[in-house]
Amino acid sequence: MPATVTQLATYLYTITVQIFLQQCPLSLLTDYTSSCTITTASQTNYDFIIIGGGTSGLVLANRLSYNSAIKVLVVEAGMPPSNYSEMPMEYQHLNFPVSAHDWNFKTQPGDYCNGYPDGCVFHQGRGIGGSSLISNMIQYEGNSVDFDRWNISLWNWSILSQELLKINLLNGSTATNGYMEVSYPHSTSELINKTTEAFANLTLPLHMLQGSRMGYYEVPAYVKSGRRFSVAKGYLAPIITRSNLCVLYNTRATKINIDFQTKLAKSVEVKNSSNAVFTMQTTREVILSAGTINSPKLLMLSGIGPMDDLLAKGLPVMVPLEGVGKKPT
Numbered sequence: 001m002p003a004t005v006t007q008l009a010t011y012l013y014t015i016t017v018q019i020f021l022q023q024c025p026l027s028l029l030t031d032y033t034s035s036c037t038i039t040t041a042s043q044t045n046y047d048f049i050i051i052g053g054g055t056s057g058l059v060l061a062n063r064l065s066y067n068s069a070i071k072v073l074v075v076e077a078g079m080p081p082s083n084y085s086e087m088p089m090e091y092q093h094l095n096f097p098v099s100a101h102d103w104n105f106k107t108q109p110g111d112y113c114n115g116y117p118d119g120c121v122f123h124q125g126r127g128i129g130g131s132s133l134i135s136n137m138i139q140y141e142g143n144s145v146d147f148d149r150w151n152i153s154l155w156n157w158s159i160l161s162q163e164l165l166k167i168n169l170l171n172g173s174t175a176t177n178g179y180m181e182v183s184y185p186h187s188t189s190e191l192i193n194k195t196t197e198a199f200a201n202l203t204l205p206l207h208m209l210q211g212s213r214m215g216y217y218e219v220p221a222y223v224k225s226g227r228r229f230s231v232a233k234g235y236l237a238p239i240i241t242r243s244n245l246c247v248l249y250n251t252r253a254t255k256i257n258i259d260f261q262t263k264l265a266k267s268v269e270v271k272n273s274s275n276a277v278f279t280m281q282t283t284r285e286v287i288l289s290a291g292t293i294n295s296p297k298l299l300m301l302s303g304i305g306p307m308d309d310l311l312a313k314g315l316p317v318m319v320p321l322e323g324v325g326k327k328p329t
């Protein structure tokens with residue numbers, strides 16, 4: 001099918017599903033209402049300002065605001081999750097071709113994009129929960145070799161693997177008492193049975209080995225009772241009423257103001273949905289967790305990045321730092 005026909009079909013499908021969704025229990029969404037709004041008073045006195053209420057931002061918001069003496073502000077450009085993101089098998093449609101839960105970035109043309117000469121879509125989640133709203137929901141912790149290769153003492157596998165165990169609550173097993181609900185799809189089919197048999201014959205492990213991805217097994221997923229279990233559900237919903245936590249939706253950080261002498265972050269400029277600009281002050285730290293593309297972008301808009309790039313765009317140079325915005329190694 002030509003691309004335009006496929007896209008039209010996808011749009012029609014999406015609209016139809018939305019109409020049906022309004023009629024069914026999926027429309028009963030988790031409540032993420034945060035009682036705070038921006039006022040003159042609310043612009044001061046945050047111990048921590050977290051930019052980006054995605055996967056990492058919400059984990060930090062949860063842990064930092066555990067101490068009621070610490071005031072935490074989360075600034076999130078997107079909205080709370082819609083009912084569309086609740087349906088696990090909808091993830092393909094959630095991020096194709098355009099979605100309210102995706103920043104809908106497209107790469108520059110080049111030969112690095114699976115053979116698409118005009119560039120391809122680079123998915124990044126937008127909304128409370130971040131990319132966990134559009135992800136494939138696979139519970140995946142990576143390979144121990146990668147962590148150890150970084151050679152950073154507190155990030156080595158022996159330490160991190162213990163921390164990772166605290167994240168998940170695996171239904172029906174003896175796993176730890178974490179925040180994220182994980183379940184197995186328990187799919188059955190002749191193909192699965194035969195493949196499992198074949199892997200068993202090859203004496204490859206038929207279970208998940210922590211820290212290794214070698215083997216064949218049923219993949220655990222962030223799904224609870226047939227619904228997506230996003231980081232917003234796991235880490236934010238249970239604590240949204242904490243009085244020392246403020247979550248601003250539909251509010252985009254546009255710049256981190258840094259003191260030129262001390263190089264300390266002092267405040268964050270934000271724009272609300274009406275494009276009104278506010279300056280939110282911090283007494284301690286700004287935490288930048290805006291995702292792979294927007295974090296380096298915001299650093300550069302704030303004067304941190306490769307000097308030549310900043311000067312070319314007429315941006316002030318606060319801290320010349322070559323690696324910002326470059327391919328991670």
Ligand SMILES: Cc1cc2nc3c(=O)[nH]c(=O)nc-3n(C[C@H](O)[C@H](O)[C@H](O)COP(=O)(O)OP(=O)(O)OC[C@H]3O[C@@H](n4cnc5c(N)ncnc54)[C@H](O)[C@@H]3O)c2cc1C
Pocket residue numbers: 051052053054055056057075076077078095123124125126127128129130131132134135136137138139140141251252253254289290291292294295298
């Ligand atoms: C399509 C897709 C499928 C994936 N599937 C899996 C999977 O199955 N299993 C797995 O383990 N991982 C998966 N991942 C990866 C995982 O989701 C990410 O690694 C993780 O969510 C990254 O977390 P983060 O906090 O860095 O960024 P994100 O979760 O993306 O959060 C960044 C947040 O910052 C917000 N933001 C951005 N700019 C601004 C701004 N200027 N002001 C305010 N807010 C801003 C965004 O709206 C977003 O909410 C997938 C990712 C994608 C995109």
